[in-house]
Amino acid sequence: MFTFFLKRLGVMALTMLCLTIVVFSLVNLDPNLRKLSISQTNMRATDVEIESWLVNNGYRDPFIERYGSWLGVWPRQPNIDEKTGEAVSRFKYCDDPTVPTFSGVLQGDFGCSTKFKKKVADKLIPALQSTGWLMFWVMAVMIPSALLIGILAGMREGSRTDRSLSIISITSTATPEYVSGIFFTVIFASWLGWLNGSAATATSKGITFYNFALPVMTMAIYGMGYIARMTRASMVEVMTAQYIRTARLKGMGFYAVIIKHALRNALIAPFTVIMLQFPWLLTGVVIVEIMFRYQGFGFTLVQAAGNNDIDLLLACSLVSVVVVLVTQLISDVGYAYLNPRIRVK
Amino acid sequence: MEFLSTFDIITTTLVQLWPTWLALVILVAASFAFQNQLGLYGRLFDSGVGIVGVLIVAFWIFTAIFADIIAPFDPLDQIVVMKNKLPGAIEPGSGEAFLFGGDKLARDVFSRVVYGSQIVLIIAPAATIFALMVGISLGLPAGYYGGKTDTILSFLANLVLAFPVILLFYLLVTPGITETPIPYAMAGLFFLFPIVFFVTLFYSRYKKRAEVLWIQLAITLTLGGWIYAGLVFDADPLGIISIDPNELNIFVAVVFATSPAVFRIVRGLVMDIKTRDYIAAAQTRGETPWYIMLWEILPNARGPLIVDACLRIGYTTILLGTLGYFGLGMAPESPDWGTAIKEGSRLLRLYVHPALFPAAALMSFVLGLNLLADSLREESMKD
Numbered sequence: 001m002f003t004f005f006l007k008r009l010g011v012m013a014l015t016m017l018c019l020t021i022v023v024f025s026l027v028n029l030d031p032n033l034r035k036l037s038i039s040q041t042n043m044r045a046t047d048v049e050i051e052s053w054l055v056n057n058g059y060r061d062p063f064i065e066r067y068g069s070w071l072g073v074w075p076r077q078p079n080i081d082e083k084t085g086e087a088v089s090r091f092k093y094c095d096d097p098t099v100p101t102f103s104g105v106l107q108g109d110f111g112c113s114t115k116f117k118k119k120v121a122d123k124l125i126p127a128l129q130s131t132g133w134l135m136f137w138v139m140a141v142m143i144p145s146a147l148l149i150g151i152l153a154g155m156r157e158g159s160r161t162d163r164s165l166s167i168i169s170i171t172s173t174a175t176p177e178y179v180s181g182i183f184f185t186v187i188f189a190s191w192l193g194w195l196n197g198s199a200a201t202a203t204s205k206g207i208t209f210y211n212f213a214l215p216v217m218t219m220a221i222y223g224m225g226y227i228a229r230m231t232r233a234s235m236v237e238v239m240t241a242q243y244i245r246t247a248r249l250k251g252m253g254f255y256a257v258i259i260k261h262a263l264r265n266a267l268i269a270p271f272t273v274i275m276l277q278f279p280w281l282l283t284g285v286v287i288v289e290i291m292f293r294y295q296g297f298g299f300t301l302v303q304a305a306g307n308n309d310i311d312l313l314l315a316c317s318l319v320s321v322v323v324v325l326v327t328q329l330i331s332d333v334g335y336a337y338l339n340p341r342i343r344v345k
Numbered sequence: 346m347e348f349l350s351t352f353d354i355i356t357t358t359l360v361q362l363w364p365t366w367l368a369l370v371i372l373v374a375a376s377f378a379f380q381n382q383l384g385l386y387g388r389l390f391d392s393g394v395g396i397v398g399v400l401i402v403a404f405w406i407f408t409a410i411f412a413d414i415i416a417p418f419d420p421l422d423q424i425v426v427m428k429n430k431l432p433g434a435i436e437p438g439s440g441e442a443f444l445f446g447g448d449k450l451a452r453d454v455f456s457r458v459v460y461g462s463q464i465v466l467i468i469a470p471a472a473t474i475f476a477l478m479v480g481i482s483l484g485l486p487a488g489y490y491g492g493k494t495d496t497i498l499s500f501l502a503n504l505v506l507a508f509p510v511i512l513l514f515y516l517l518v519t520p521g522i523t524e525t526p527i528p529y530a531m532a533g534l535f536f537l538f539p540i541v542f543f544v545t546l547f548y549s550r551y552k553k554r555a556e557v558l559w560i561q562l563a564i565t566l567t568l569g570g571w572i573y574a575g576l577v578f579d580a581d582p583l584g585i586i587s588i589d590p591n592e593l594n595i596f597v598a599v600v601f602a603t604s605p606a607v608f609r610i611v612r613g614l615v616m617d618i619k620t621r622d623y624i625a626a627a628q629t630r631g632e633t634p635w636y637i638m639l640w641e642i643l644p645n646a647r648g649p650l651i652v653d654a655c656l657r658i659g660y661t662t663i664l665l666g667t668l669g670y671f672g673l674g675m676a677p678e679s680p681d682w683g684t685a686i687k688e689g690s691r692l693l694r695l696y697v698h699p700a701l702f703p704a705a706a707l708m709s710f711v712l713g714l715n716l717l718a719d720s721l722r723e724e725s726m727k728d
Contacts, residue, residue, distance in 0.1 A: 026517070029525055182689075182700050182704045283509060324506075
């Protein structure tokens with residue numbers, strides 16, 4: 001078990017290294033750097049000015065050095081003032097040091113956001129907290145309802161309940177967030193006026209049912225169908241097992257069999273599915289936060305990508321990749337833990 | 346300005362779609378008449394879910410084919426007086442109604458939804474087919490050989506899968522990237538897979554029968570090379586096949602994001618099938634590994650792959666919509682459903698209709714595909 005864990009951690013580290021190199025090279029493509037320099041110099045810069053800005057700010061240093069200094073294995077160099085020849089801070093709004101220092105991700109320094117003019121950590125941590133709340137409520141709504149639908153449908157395969165619940169879950173998997181968001185906004189905000197079509201106030205004034213129900217509903221619907229279908233499939237399989245029949249033949253009540261014998265085994269598979277659902281939720285988070293103007297992680301990611309904010313975008317990708325890999329790990333380990341027939345070797 | 350009543354809007358819309366209804370009637374009549382000879386497709390008509398799935402998907406296919414006849418207006422035509430008009434408003438110039446109203450640039454929403462189906466129904470299935478080709482070509486050796494091949498390919502697939510889709514698209518489908526050779530290099534790589542796939546497919550079986558092999562190889566290479574030249578280098582000598590750089594970029598990004606998932610499925614299926622007796626029999630006969638993979642394993646994995654392809658077209662449609670929703674790739678005036686939803690949702694609190702109809706269209710198409718996949722799965726499990 002321990003070596004399995006170590007091996008997995010090694011693969012995770014390698015994956016993160018590869019992915020950050022890919023992201024790093026993509027954000028440093030020439031058109032992207034030019035876009036950054038134009039937005040940062042705030043002027044109609046000529047090609048020469050753009051080039052000199054890029055050189056002065058260290059964007060033309062060798063790729064390995066720049067990636068190394070982002071990672072923290074190569075010293076971060078300050079800028080050199082053209083006129084005085086003195087070393088000056090590279091990002092004044094972040095108090096970047098004026099002497100070469102080892103300060104990268106490995107040291108816990110995620111760099112400086114050129115769009116928001118502050119340290120990446122100062123921007124990203126509140127955003128992640130906001131998204132954490134969104135995720136929490138989405139999970140709190142999605143998982144119980146999905147499991148309930150799946151169990152009710154899978155309890156008696158082929159029954160009328162099963163068919164109608166299956167249609168409902170198929171429909172929900174066919175409704176991406178940007179479609180259900182529009183339907184719900186039209187129904188609940190425009191026509192009925194029960195809910196707020198924007199979650200912008202949730203950041204400043206706190207989360208209420210009025211401003212938070214729509215984003216949570218929108219996100220929960222898309223993921224719910226998939227989990228429900230997996231639960232149903234797993235439930236159907238369990239219900240045909242010998243030990244369920246034995247329990248029934250003993251004279252145990254139908255619902256007692258479900259609760260005492262079937263559920264325990266039927267819920268192993270959905271657990272994996274729920275864990276693997278996190279990466280999908282990440283896309284949902286981005287759509288929903290843009291749609292309902294909620295200042296969270298997805299909103300930050302879009303801002304970072306739209307403005308080619310290199311450090312912020314790298315930090316965002318690191319966070320999302322960590323989320324994906326950690327949930328994969330939890331799902332594997334948890335599956336082995338829950339299912340005694342499978343033991344990790 | 347005059348408006349049609351709700352009842353008139355519905356009837357006029359139904360009348361406007363007459364080519365689709367006609368084609369659907371012919372399809373359904375033919376399907377029922379020859380149901381017993383049509384194999385898996387025929388058996389779809391045994392269940393209600395299957396019929397509904399086929400009907401919805403066929404509805405959109407026919408609508409896309411007959412878009413020129415169905416749509417009363419040009420999807421890009423701006424008729425200023427019709428700006429943000431509610432559904433059923435009659436355009437004074439032609440006397441034709443804007444059945445689903447006008448959007449904020451005064452274009453006919455109905456015609457845009459109809460023309461949008463063309464874009465979606467070309468890109469989504471085509472990208473899925475390419476993703477299947479890439480996934481199959483890499484998944485077969487990974488599952489069959491195992492060992493190092495498997496380790497390396499699986500690591501690469503997991504690498505792509507660990508990338509959140511949305512971030513991948515933001516990095517790969519930015520406007521700047523079309524200035525770099527990256528999309529073309531990726532297209533060059535991905536579009537090679539179908540050619541290599543078919544060449545290997547024919548070679549592994551007919552290598553002893555040169556007269557058959559040469560014809561097949563010649564056809565594959567000519568057709569493949571023609572499409573390849575048209576798509577990757579935009580140098581089709583006949584000028585039939587060409588693709589907009591933006592659309593190529595989207596296409597490549599979607600193939601890149603979907604093929605690892607196909608790879609995983611194929612790999613799993615191969616690992617299961619290769620333990621069967623008929624594979625051992627083929628190995629004993631001395632067949633080459635690629636013959637076994639392509640002519641013994643692949644045909645026996647087709648059931649789950651067809652179901653997956655169906656679901657995946659739906660998923661790709663959703664991905665395309667996501668791209669459109671974020672304004673990535675597609676031109677802002679493009680009538681595809683995702684872009685239309687984005688444009689419409691900006692004014693959602695004032696005017697509902699510009700976003701509502703494309704959203705309903707997208708949802709119904711994906712729902713049709715999902716129902717189809719579900720009933721295909723049930724039917725193929727009965728075997």
